[in-house]
Amino acid sequence: MTDVGGIAAEQLRSFIERIERLEEEKKALQSDIKDIFAEAKGNGFDVKIMRQILKLRKMDQAEVDEQETLLDVYRQALGMLPPTE
């Protein structure tokens, strides 16, 4: 292992490059999403409305999840669940 200034240089480089690759992939996906919006717009759909719909669907799901969490928290508070499962 090559040590530069007390650092395992090769290992560091490997971590950095793996992250950069994944970030590239993320960027590509973002670009795909952009393309879909553009395609939808070309088909006469209103992108702004689509974004609102997506946001609402996300919020709805979050709300459901949150309700279930709250339920569990209450259950635990009332001793209806093992303390730490």
Add this chain to the structure above:
Amino acid sequence: MTDVGGIAAEQLRSFIERIERLEEEKKALQSDIKDIFAEAKGNGFDVKIMRQILKLRKMDQAEVDEQETLLDVYRQALGMLPPTE
């Protein structure tokens, strides 16, 4: 106006200090909130549950707001509102 390096130093200092004061006030409020949680806990309430309740109340409100925004967006898309009010 005292110019240092081409910068209106007095004015800059004034902006910076005003912001720092407001941030102090924010910090104080945050501390107050913490105290209330502690007080509630001392009265037998479960802080975790309280946080869940606060989160849900916020989400509900956000959802209502979002619905109204969506409605407006639809209205505008359908020509029921002036384009840019």
Add this chain to the structure above:
Amino acid sequence: MTDVGGIAAEQLRSFIERIERLEEEKKALQSDIKDIFAEAKGNGFDVKIMRQILKLRKMDQAEVDEQETLLDVYRQALGMLPPTE
């Protein structure tokens, strides 16, 4: 929490509402800060740099130095700096 409809429920509501009020105030302060940045920008100042200034004024010098030293070590390990400057 079991005394729904009685004292406990009232007390819980009170705690929740006090916290919500304080959070509203925090939001208002945040908005004031935003306004000051906007005003500064209107007077030709660079908001981003101002934020860095604020951050530096919060940090102690030892911290700043340590971070910069470590960053250089990593940069050298990755060949991002000339070998012996």
Add this chain to the structure above:
Amino acid sequence: MTDVGGIAAEQLRSFIERIERLEEEKKALQSDIKDIFAEAKGNGFDVKIMRQILKLRKMDQAEVDEQETLLDVYRQALGMLPPTE
């Protein structure tokens, strides 16, 4: 959008779902990145500094220099630097 129950609605649903799928994939990648940072940390690397490295590798040198120069001007204006170093 007016053709509810017909082709348009189906098409809209398709666009929405494709986007949601891509966003899921993005989330998964983000999670992978998180894991790598955790692994690096477990190997003794400083995650915060790694982030700075990643940012520097993205920026061009001219940008970096310009920011630092401006920051010094502001610091001098506020007396945060010795008058003539």
Add this chain to the structure above:
DNA sequence: AACGTTGAAATAGTTC
């Protein structure tokens, strides 16, 4: 008391 988790705040990039 370090650790990871989460939520808020800031920055950067994109669109109009």
Add this chain to the structure above:
DNA sequence: GAACTATTTCAACGTT
């Protein structure tokens, strides 16, 4: 250049 979106960063919090 103004507004919006998305990403990143930072700080608080509970957890172990």
